Amino acid sequence: MNYLVKTEGLRKQFGQVPAVERADIELRAGRVHGVIGKNGAGKSVLMNMISGVTSPSGGRLLVGASTIENDKWDPRAAQDAGIALIPQEPPRLPFLTVEDYLFLGDRSSYRLGTINGSYRSRKLREIDEALGLRVHRNDQMVSLPIEVQQMLAFGKAVYLEQARVILLDEITASLSKVRREALLRELRDLGNERAFVLISHRISEVMSTCDVVTVMRDGESVKTIETAETSEAGLAQEIVGSQVLDTESVHSERQAGEELLAIRSAEKSLFSVRRSEVVGLAGLDGSGKEEAIEAAAGLKRRNGMNAFLPGKGNALVRSSRHAAASGVAYLPKKREEFATVQGMTVLENMVLPVAGRHSRPRGLWMHSVLRPLVDPLIESLHVHPARPDAQITSLSGGNRQKVMIGRLRLMEPNVYVLSEPTRGVDIGTKPLILETIRGELAEKSGVLMTSEAEEELVDYCDRIVVFYQGEIVKEVHRGDPDFSVDGIYRLSQGVEA
Amino acid sequence: MTTTQDKREMSAVGPKNRWTRFYREVLTEHLIWPIVIVMILIGSSVPGFLTTGNFLNVLWGAASLGCMTLGLYFVLMTGRLDLSLESTLIFAPTIAVLLMTSWVVGFNPILGLVVALAVGALVGLLIGSLSNYANVNPFLITLGMLLTLRGLVVFLIPEGIYDVPEAFTWLGRTRIGDVPVASIALLFIFAIAYLVMKYTYFGKAITALGNNEQATRVAGVNVNFLVVGVFIVAGLLAALGGIIEVGRLNSVDASMGEGRILVVFAAATLGGTALTGGRGRITGVFGAVLVISGITNLMNLVGIPTALQQVMFGAILLLAILLSSVQDSLRKRWSS
Numbered sequence: 001m002n003y004l005v006k007t008e009g010l011r012k013q014f015g016q017v018p019a020v021e022r023a024d025i026e027l028r029a030g031r032v033h034g035v036i037g038k039n040g041a042g043k044s045v046l047m048n049m050i051s052g053v054t055s056p057s058g059g060r061l062l063v064g065a066s067t068i069e070n071d072k073w074d075p076r077a078a079q080d081a082g083i084a085l086i087p088q089e090p091p092r093l094p095f096l097t098v099e100d101y102l103f104l105g106d107r108s109s110y111r112l113g114t115i116n117g118s119y120r121s122r123k124l125r126e127i128d129e130a131l132g133l134r135v136h137r138n139d140q141m142v143s144l145p146i147e148v149q150q151m152l153a154f155g156k157a158v159y160l161e162q163a164r165v166i167l168l169d170e171i172t173a174s175l176s177k178v179r180r181e182a183l184l185r186e187l188r189d190l191g192n193e194r195a196f197v198l199i200s201h202r203i204s205e206v207m208s209t210c211d212v213v214t215v216m217r218d219g220e221s222v223k224t225i226e227t228a229e230t231s232e233a234g235l236a237q238e239i240v241g242s243q244v245l246d247t248e249s250v251h252s253e254r255q256a257g258e259e260l261l262a263i264r265s266a267e268k269s270l271f272s273v274r275r276s277e278v279v280g281l282a283g284l285d286g287s288g289k290e291e292a293i294e295a296a297a298g299l300k301r302r303n304g305m306n307a308f309l310p311g312k313g314n315a316l317v318r319s320s321r322h323a324a325a326s327g328v329a330y331l332p333k334k335r336e337e338f339a340t341v342q343g344m345t346v347l348e349n350m351v352l353p354v355a356g357r358h359s360r361p362r363g364l365w366m367h368s369v370l371r372p373l374v375d376p377l378i379e380s381l382h383v384h385p386a387r388p389d390a391q392i393t394s395l396s397g398g399n400r401q402k403v404m405i406g407r408l409r410l411m412e413p414n415v416y417v418l419s420e421p422t423r424g425v426d427i428g429t430k431p432l433i434l435e436t437i438r439g440e441l442a443e444k445s446g447v448l449m450t451s452e453a454e455e456e457l458v459d460y461c462d463r464i465v466v467f468y469q470g471e472i473v474k475e476v477h478r479g480d481p482d483f484s485v486d487g488i489y490r491l492s493q494g495v496e497a
Numbered sequence: 498m499t500t501t502q503d504k505r506e507m508s509a510v511g512p513k514n515r516w517t518r519f520y521r522e523v524l525t526e527h528l529i530w531p532i533v534i535v536m537i538l539i540g541s542s543v544p545g546f547l548t549t550g551n552f553l554n555v556l557w558g559a560a561s562l563g564c565m566t567l568g569l570y571f572v573l574m575t576g577r578l579d580l581s582l583e584s585t586l587i588f589a590p591t592i593a594v595l596l597m598t599s600w601v602v603g604f605n606p607i608l609g610l611v612v613a614l615a616v617g618a619l620v621g622l623l624i625g626s627l628s629n630y631a632n633v634n635p636f637l638i639t640l641g642m643l644l645t646l647r648g649l650v651v652f653l654i655p656e657g658i659y660d661v662p663e664a665f666t667w668l669g670r671t672r673i674g675d676v677p678v679a680s681i682a683l684l685f686i687f688a689i690a691y692l693v694m695k696y697t698y699f700g701k702a703i704t705a706l707g708n709n710e711q712a713t714r715v716a717g718v719n720v721n722f723l724v725v726g727v728f729i730v731a732g733l734l735a736a737l738g739g740i741i742e743v744g745r746l747n748s749v750d751a752s753m754g755e756g757r758i759l760v761v762f763a764a765a766t767l768g769g770t771a772l773t774g775g776r777g778r779i780t781g782v783f784g785a786v787l788v789i790s791g792i793t794n795l796m797n798l799v800g801i802p803t804a805l806q807q808v809m810f811g812a813i814l815l816l817a818i819l820l821s822s823v824q825d826s827l828r829k830r831w832s833s
Binding site: 075076079091092093094095096100103104105110113114115142143 | 696697698699701704705707708709712713714715716717718771775776828
């Protein structure tokens with residue numbers, strides 16, 4: 001036995017949906033193991049299974065010499081076995097001091113129930129020397145930048161819990177360049193005792209830090225290879241796979257109308273949306289596409305990005321309310337949190353923004369007036385069950401999304417701003433939603449959308465704007481040579497073909 | 498991570514200027530002390546307020562409220578709440594006094610004190626266990642307990658009891674020299690609580706629990722045990738408050754403490770304790786208890802009628818809520 005953790009055909013299903021279908025991975029001491037793949041490839045779910053956060057649906061998980069039994073595996077057991085997960089989001093313990101956070105759960109930092117000062121000081125000095133964080137032990141966690149919280153979580157796992165298997169789930173995404181490089185160096189230096197897993201979207205980072213890399217695609221670990229034996233372009237190809245485009249669904253280029261919405265950063269024009277076209281935004285998390293779509297919806301104006309209305313003398317979109325009033329309809333990414341109203345029916349959810357406007361006298365909730373608005377949409381969008389009075393919570397994710405699309409249509413906007421409209425939508429429903437976007441929505445309006453699946457953008461958009469590290473790297477038009485799944489993926493990785 | 502206090506300037510966050518840092522810290526973490534100062538300044542215009550004797554009276558009057566507020570503080574720190582404290586306050590001494598005066602002839606009054614505290618702890622144990630194992634919101638459990646215990650007390654002593662054994666009232670009634678024993682007791686339990694929060698596993702663990710229950714569980718902390726623990730502590734403290742109050746009034750009255758829980762919540766909130774759990778300082782709670790007791794004292798000195806005093810407490814609660822939201826936004830502004 002020369003591995004610390006090993007999985008054999010590990011599987012995880014959420015309801016009917018498989019998240020990981022077959023994962024084989026072997027973590028050895030003294031190695032930094034990269035795990036790479038697109039969003040939804042199953043990387044995080046695999047890490048959650050190894051660290052006891054979720055339990056596998058099948059396959060074998062071996063820790064040391066023993067096979068793990070599902071019902072005995074939880075985060076606590078994993079921690080006792082020396083496995084630590086540093087998740088993407090640092091644990092939320094806002095009002096603990098740095099010291100209290102670090103020693104949470106550490107029995108040796110107490111003597112007879114009171115604080116063991118000398119032990120604590122010694123350990124704090126050790127972490128301080130290793131990470132050089134320059135924070136005070138009495139600082140509250142909430143007052144520290146996310147990246148410092150991440151580094152503290154890392155320090156806690158490595159130096160206090162003495163974890164031997166440390167799973168870093170995309171923590172480099174929230175780190176600044178300096179910290180990221182320091183952390184990656186630290187990983188390399190931490191010696192032969194430990195095994196690290198580095199999940200990352202950045203191919204270059206994996207290539208330079210890891211000894212070995214496992215590529216995950218569609219819930220399977222498709223390839224494990226020494227980084228010395230592959231290249232960035234080779235990995236990119238493995239990640240995307242050999243996807244053959246369904247030529248029938250490729251749409252022809254259309255004649256776009258007048259400019260409806262323009263996104264600018266400072267004085268620079270970034271991109272615009274025209275009538276009768278679908279514009280896609282591509283890029284990794286943190287690449288800037290999220291900021292761009294939120295700017296388009298009049299939300300937080302981060303990175304100095306702003307939306308303007310060319311039809312109204314280039315007026316600045318001041319707020320999300322202003323955006324809605326100016327004919328911009330927004331579908332947020334986190335549908336359950338920011339869009340659907342749980343506890344209300346399909347009809348109520350659909351007409352919520354326009355109900356007051358349509359009833360006479362205004363402001364009354366007139367079922368007889370609202371029903372005819374909703375019925376044709378339920379029919380054309382194939383909402384199932386086709387009952388306006390069904391509770392929204394009784395619908396599947398895909399059908400909830402159809403209701404949200406219906407809501408936007410009732411607003412009769414000039415521009416649809418759709419943040420990942422296929423997120424949390426079952427595979428069977430995705431084409432219908434995408435067809436609706438390209439068909440009915442883009443017929444009289446402009447559409448701006450993002451998707452984590454490049455193939456959806458390539459199939460349904462007229463133009464794709466690719467972001468990389470906060471900048472637009474390229475705007476690709478239908479018919480351009482880069483207008484393909486691997487072309488877009490390579491651009492969003494900053495990799496030259 | 499610097500390991501000594503004096504290297505504060507090593508910190509990567511926060512302003513460099515010593516004075517800026519000081520007033521920001523006061524405004525976001527210790528807002529209660531400026532309020533205490535304002536109260537004293539206002540009080541200085543009232544004859545008889547700024548005297549040693551009156552100060553001791555304020556402390557004496559604060560004793561019972563302080564006990565309850567401290568109890569609620571521990572519960573709030575875990576992100577839970579306890580409405581029943583005002584009923585435990587009277588229920589615990591009622592049982593003990595009944596034991597001594599009518600149920601058992603010649604019952605030792607010292608044992609009576611132990612019984613009162615034990616009753617308080619038992620009430621807490623019951624609430625904590627129910628909230629853990631029946632998985633019911635503590636609001637509902639303690640609401641039920643609030644009504645049940647008060648009803649029991651009214652049933653048991655509809656007329657009240659006016660011949661309470663002297664040993665039982667000693668804690669609330671006696672002065673050593675000029676200093677009331679109750680005020681020493683108050684300072685003593687706050688000092689203990691301060692040390693518990695700062696230097697013990699229990700204090701650290703309940704703070705973590707209030708911040709993030711799941712993360713605390715994963716860290717291997719026995720959360721159920723802690724929840725029962727804080728309710729027991731709260732029950733004990735409420736019983737202690739009850740003993741002090743009974744001693745001060747030298748009687749047990751069925752309506753004692755009725756409606757007091759709202760003032761207790763006002764004090765905890767004014768002291769900077771978050772109702773959502775995980776945040777609050779013992780020093781802040783102490784300051785808030787002083788403020789409320791001081792204002793009561795001022796109103797009595799000036800001669801404001803009881804009904805208007807109620808209005809005043811309502812206003813204090815509103816002020817406390819307002820201040821805590823101001824504190825939150827200041828904290829957000831200065832930490833980014």
